[in-house]
Amino acid sequence: MTFLLDSGPRMRRDEFRLLRDLVNQRSGMFFDDSSFFVFERRLRERAKALGVGDFTSYYQHLRFHPRGAEEIEEAIDALVTNETYFFREEYQLRAFGEDILPRLHEQAARGNRKRLVIWSAGCSTGEEVYTLAILVLRSRLFDGWDVRVFGNDISKRVLGIARRGVYPRHSFRAMPPLYDEYFEPDPSQPGGSRRVVDRVRALCQFGHFNLLERERASILGRVDAIFCRNVLIYFDPTSRRGVIDSFYDRLQPGGYLMLGHSESLLNLSTAFELAHLASDMVYRRPVASHSLLPPRREGVR
Ligand SMILES: C[S@@+](CC[C@H](N)C(=O)[O-])C[C@H]1O[C@@H](n2cnc3c(N)ncnc32)[C@H](O)[C@@H]1O
Incomplete structure (x- = not known):
């Protein structure tokens, strides 16, 4: 042999x-x-x-x-492992669309704020970012608001693909047909590739930065929800803890953190509370909470 x-x-x-x-x-x-x-x-x-x-x-x-x-x-x-696809972990996205977005709408409106910022941390080729933007659009709750869905990654290569917004057939393997209207055929690519339509792309932005660089995340200002799924499972516990603390500081009080289905904050942070929603349990920064960072660093915007 x-x-x-x-x-x-x-x-x-x-x-x-x-x-x-x-x-x-x-x-x-x-x-x-x-x-x-x-x-x-x-x-x-x-x-x-x-x-x-x-x-x-x-x-x-x-x-x-x-x-x-x-x-x-x-x-x-x-x-790195770059595996991702549209509408990954459907039950969590259902919780986002049906429970979290209405709550965020109410919280922001109460503070007279017509701005919604969602962060996909470790977004890979961008399918998660566009999925979240589609759910925001579909909710119709934020029409006329300043909406931004931001994705970052440590890899410039995957961000190039994300910015282009053109995806092969297998990226759509978990997407219900209901969302077809947010994509158009891309004749320049063989094999059924599709492109994200402009009204979705208009909400999305991508940036190249490392999640360990806490100060870099401050360019996002305060965010309403963070998705960091299937990223921290590859990290050592100390790095994981540091990133979770920086998420806490980026979140608006009352903002939500969504991890992958096999991930939890056990042994990582006690600062978040658990919110029990109809179809999922997610982490939330308590409404009455203070920054974990010293005031000097918190001032960076
Ligand atoms: C498996 S993908 C997850 C994609 C998406 N969140 C999902 O669940 O479908 C993990 C991504 O995390 C990125 N990543 C790993 N370490 C990172 C770091 N320190 N800063 C930013 N991104 C990182 C990788 O480049 C990779 O694209």
Whole structure:
């Protein structure tokens, strides 16, 4: 029997530990020992692209080369999981459309505010951002309001796809036909690709920043709801805690945090309260609550 081995350098365990700690420090993502082979295979492509003969040289390039920072972005990009699709985790989106949006409308109207900001943190190729914008539009509650659905990601590559807004058939695998009207055929792409229509795109914005960079998120100002689904599961507990604290500070008092279905704030934060909705339980920043950040940093807008 013949085994086809990937060409390129092989990674030693000590090189794995150095590289995975660097990736962890820069992105929050943590690769445990069981991820060794995936980690090696994905970074081997980067080492080959750069023409370095072993992973010690690759590590040194990342740390000390004038273009090391650029290559760290490439390495992180090669390692991340970008899986996403329209209308992922339907029960949660139902809770958002039927329960959370009416509550946010009421809260904002009570404060005389005709502005709604939703943040999809770790948005990948953008399907989640457009899904949320469609639900806001469909609710009709915010017609004439200043509405913004913002998506960020650490990967410039996926943000390029998100901004383009054209998706292949498999991105629509969980989308009920009811939402077809928010997409139009894209004749430039074969195989049934569709483009998000302009009235949805007009509500959406994308930005390149790392969730570990707490200050960068302050460009969003206060947000009414945050979706951070299937992102923090890849992080180590300390990075996860830091990101959750920054979400708390970005949220309006009374604002909502939605995590993926297998994720919770257990052992991460006691600052949020649980809101029991008809079809889901979600986290909420209490209405009477103060910032976790010292006042000096809270002033950055
Ligand atoms: C599996 S996708 C989740 C997409 C979407 N939220 C969903 O649930 O369908 C995870 C995304 O998180 C992004 N990500 C990972 N670490 C990040 C960080 N430190 N800052 C910003 N984005 C990050 C990855 O690039 C990837 O696109």
